Amino acid sequence: xxxxxxxxxxxxxxxxxxxxxxxxxxxxxxxxxxxxxxxxxxxxxxxxxxxxxxxxxxxxxxxxxxxxxxxxxxxxxxxxxxxxxxxxxxxxxxxxxxxxxxxxxxxxxxxxxxxxxxxxxxxxxxxxxxxxxxxxxxxxxxxxxxxxxxxxxxxxxxxxxxxxxxxxxxxxxxxxxxxxxxxxxxxxxxxxxxxxxxxxxxxxxxxxxxxxxxxxxxxxxxxxxxxxxxxxxxxxxxxxxxxxxxxxxxxxxxxxxxxxxxxxxxxxxxxxxxxxxxxxxxxxxxxxxxxxxxxxxxxxxxxxx
Ligand code: PMP
Numbered sequence: 084x085x086x087x088x089x090x091x092x093x094x095x096x097x098x099x100x101x102x103x104x105x106x107x108x109x110x111x112x113x114x115x116x117x118x119x120x121x122x123x124x125x126x127x128x129x130x131x132x133x134x135x136x137x138x139x140x141x142x143x144x145x146x147x148x149x150x151x152x153x154x155x156x157x158x159x160x161x162x163x164x165x166x167x168x169x170x171x172x173x174x175x176x177x178x179x180x181x182x183x184x185x186x187x188x189x190x191x192x193x194x195x196x197x198x199x200x201x202x203x204x205x206x207x208x209x210x211x212x213x214x215x216x217x218x219x220x221x222x223x224x225x226x227x228x229x230x231x232x233x234x235x236x237x238x239x240x241x242x243x244x245x246x247x248x249x250x251x252x253x254x255x256x257x258x259x260x261x262x263x264x265x266x267x268x269x270x271x272x273x274x275x276x277x278x279x280x281x282x283x284x285x286x287x288x289x290x291x292x293x294x295x296x297x298x299x300x301x302x303x304x305x306x307x308x309x310x311x312x313x314x315x316x317x318x319x320x321x322x323x324x325x326x327x328x329x330x331x332x333x334x335x336x337x338x339x340x341x342x343x344x345x346x347x348x349x350x351x352x353x354x355x356x357x358x359x360x361x362x363x364x365x366x367x368x369x370x371x372x373x374x375x376x377x378x379x380x381x382x383x384x385x386x387x388x
Contacts, residue, residue, distance in 0.1 A: 110194050118239050120180075121180070132373060138302070217355075218343050236297055275338065282329060286308050300338075
């Protein structure tokens with residue numbers, strides 16, 4: 084299917100993505116006044132399982148609350164619309180879904196209505212990793228937005244411009260991906276993903292007060308790792324800990340698990356994806372498509388309900 088034929092759910096209708104239009108003067112178009120979720124659905128051989136749908140909806144509703152807009156739909160409504168639009172596209176594969184609540188009309192940045200929503204699915208395979216995967220990261224000179232300026236806890240379209248500066252700088256300087264520090268100098272996260280490091284036997288991730296998005300994948304990996312008997316620390320992380328880490332990886336619904344093999348030209352471990360990283364990646368994929376039975380309440384079936 085080419086992208087022109089892709090169907091999206093837009094303001095109560097299912098229509099080709101090319102026909103979904105918002106006014107150029109809308110706060111969404113002008114100021115990035117939209118809150119959204121990036122979800123994944125994984126094909127288990129018989130059905131698509133949307134991963135941690137309810138946690139994504141909770142975060143979406145929190146984002147709406149914090150930017151002062153009222154989502155016109157409930158989480159149950161959105162579950163139904165998501166199923167409808169996946170069925171309309173006849174997807175029988177791994178997918179990504181972008182669910183976006185936006186302010187349209189012709190108001191300003193302070194307008195709170197009219198509010199509506201789209202749900203845009205796309206076929207997207209899970210990441211394949213092997214020992215040859217390479218990603219060179221840098222610590223950005225840009226600071227991560229913070230709770231008193233642009234709260235990173237809110238998944239707001241406009242927040243992504245902070246990550247954009249960092250990403251463009253990283254690319255200009257020959258790196259693949261940036262890591263941002265928070266306004267106190269502690270490690271925060273990537274431009275669109277959270278971060279884990281391994282030091283010795285401990286898996287460490289910046290705590291939820293380190294200017295991060297409260298990532299659902301981060302929570303998933305903390306749970307999976309603890310179940311595997313690994314000690315997980317959520318705490319402030321110093322920049323230099325990145326340079327002495329044995330393993331380093333990003334995580335997120337889109338990033339899944341993305342190993343970082345160098346940081347500011349220091350090789351991470353042996354300069355190849357670490358064994359714990361690969362093990363967690365495998366455990367993560369087994370949880371999302373149900374091969375690992377322990378996490379059944381994390382999956383929401385699309386077709387067989
Ligand atoms: N941080 C940022 C800035 C992100 O955009 C994302 C992706 N949504 C994440 C972290 C990871 O969040 P999640 O695991 O909930 O997808």
